[in-house]
Amino acid sequence: MAYESMWETGGAVAAADLRPDIPHPARRYDYYLGGKDNFPADRAAAEKALAANPEFRSTARANRGFLTRAVRCVADRGVDQFLDIGTGIPTAGNTHEIAQTADPAARVVYVDNDPIVLSHARALMAGSGSGRTTVIHADLREPDALLDSVRAADLLDLTRPVGLVLAAVLHFLRDEDEPYRAVTTLLDALPSGSHLVLSHGTADFIPAEIRDRVTGVYDQATAPLVGRTRAQVHAFFDGLDLLDPGVVTVPLWRPDDTPAPGADRVSMYGAVARKP
Numbered sequence: 001m002a003y004e005s006m007w008e009t010g011g012a013v014a015a016a017d018l019r020p021d022i023p024h025p026a027r028r029y030d031y032y033l034g035g036k037d038n039f040p041a042d043r044a045a046a047e048k049a050l051a052a053n054p055e056f057r058s059t060a061r062a063n064r065g066f067l068t069r070a071v072r073c074v075a076d077r078g079v080d081q082f083l084d085i086g087t088g089i090p091t092a093g094n095t096h097e098i099a100q101t102a103d104p105a106a107r108v109v110y111v112d113n114d115p116i117v118l119s120h121a122r123a124l125m126a127g128s129g130s131g132r133t134t135v136i137h138a139d140l141r142e143p144d145a146l147l148d149s150v151r152a153a154d155l156l157d158l159t160r161p162v163g164l165v166l167a168a169v170l171h172f173l174r175d176e177d178e179p180y181r182a183v184t185t186l187l188d189a190l191p192s193g194s195h196l197v198l199s200h201g202t203a204d205f206i207p208a209e210i211r212d213r214v215t216g217v218y219d220q221a222t223a224p225l226v227g228r229t230r231a232q233v234h235a236f237f238d239g240l241d242l243l244d245p246g247v248v249t250v251p252l253w254r255p256d257d258t259p260a261p262g263a264d265r266v267s268m269y270g271a272v273a274r275k276p
């Protein structure tokens with residue numbers, strides 16, 4: 001559904017678009033985080049994935065903690081507008097809430113390709129600050145069209161630094177979807193001083209047998225799950241200035257508290273970088 005038509009329908013999305021019979025990443029992730037916005041097919045797929053790898057739930061929570069700390073860091077560095085692609089279903093600590101804590105006037109454009117996320121647009125908009133927030137339906141696999149939609153929304157000033165947030169979304173792009181080209185295309189459209197917040201699932205710490213079972217579950221869903229190695233995740237930051245501590249497992253990125261044992265083997269890498 002296009003941005004305009006979403007507004008014509010007042011933010012409502014036709015039930016037929018939701019495809020409750022097919023497990024969706026946003027709804028499965030919502031289930032891992034303890035949310036209520038998921039259907040039986042999502043819960044069944046999530047339970048299968050959890051049976052294969054019980055760490056999915058703690059990894060989702062660790063990723064959410066990373067997102068909070070990373071957006072806070074970028075906002076503290078003076079960035080007051082964010083483009084958050086692969087938004088997910090609203091839960092506690094959404095990007096606009098974090099950014100608007102640092103600067104109540106901060107603006108956020110959310111982008112997702114899942115209609116159920118759009119159906120939550122109004123909830124997302126209810127920020128506490130004076131900053132504006134909007135939600136766009138677009139696909140990261142088509143970055144040029146995505147940028148056109150962002151420009152059409154006319155909320156972000158792309159001549160000023162933007163915080164580009166790609167949290168736990170790039171692992172839904174297969175190599176043939178050209179994930180590196182997508183990131184480069186987006187960064188090329190943003191000025192110096194922009195920041196990239198990125199987290200990405202990895203199978204680096206998962207035994208091959210579990211990996212195959214998890215991949216099987218996700219292959220039946222609308223989006224595959226492509227774990228990438230630390231070096232492959234690092235490559236998304238080529239040409240950028242990585243902030244300390246670089247690419248690490250998400251609980252180890254500037255933790256607020258002492259990380260729990262095993263934090264260095266959580267199956268999600270994260271990092272933040274500045275565009276020079």
Ligand SMILES: C[S@@+](CC[C@H](N)C(=O)[O-])C[C@H]1O[C@@H](n2cnc3c(N)ncnc32)[C@H](O)[C@@H]1O
Pocket residue numbers: 025026029063064067085086087088089111112113114117138139140141166167168169172223
């Ligand atoms: C695991 S959730 C991550 C949510 C949030 N970014 C976070 O880190 O907590 C992944 C989100 O990416 C969205 N997504 C998956 N593939 C996408 C694509 N090709 N384009 C846009 N969004 C996509 C899903 O619909 C889902 O909402």
